[in-house]
Amino acid sequence: MRTDRPTVEAFDATDATRAAEVAAIRQVVADASEFQDDVERFIPLFTADTTVVNFGGRRVAGRDTLAEAMRQALASPLADVVTTLEEENIRFLRDDVAIVASIKHVSDRRQPGADGESVTPLHASSGRLTHVLVKEEDTWRITSSQTTPILG
Template identity: 55%
Template sequence: MANIDAEAETAAVRRLVAEVQEHQNDLDRFLSLHTADTSIVNFVGRRVRGKDVLHRTAKAALESPLAKVTSTAEIEDIRFVRPDVAIVAAVKRVFDGREDSPPDALPASSGWITYVVAKEHDAWRIVSAQTTPIME
């Protein structure tokens, strides 16, 4: 793609996904990785639109036993649709660290997560994320 240092931008997008994982339980840092109008569909199909709603939803989750449900993301593909917009496909692995959680408490232990990311003020941010459980 013209006008893009593909290697540097790919590395930057990979860092963004790694930071999302690293800061999933640090509300302020996690929110800083999203755009103001972010739209997230989580692992159980709940849609959250806008950073303010994401803040309230994530805060409530982190104050509950859901704080012990964590995930990782293994990037499979990054496609730049414009120099400042990319689509990221990754496999999400979910770990349920809650005590006494039934084995079927989550719809699956892994899923596909698709991020749409955009470069804002020289930093990559999440515009949209959609997770689809992989049914085994």
């Protein structure tokens, strides 16, 4: 009898482990979407050295800088720009590194200012969002995130 081949139980355990990892990753991405207007709940989802490139092309490096950028955005009319995600796929580069590809749908609810100042329209209503997640001490966190607007 060959002993170098995995048993069915080993495959089942591996499949169950991978399913649990996928579920944990999906939860982080869902939480990031849900907490987009809550700095205190959003920021812990990211690594300390995270890099985020937002819908407008602004690059923000580091969790502390991201927190400050979020606070500024939420104190501005950008607080009325809301996004939802549609996952396309999850791909593992290693057991502790995953890439999540999604479509980001943007709803711009900004209104003209009290003085009649117009709102500059966003250049797209959807984008391709790519998150890179890493597993740190048994917790998945976003280490890189980029949204590329879909034009036309």
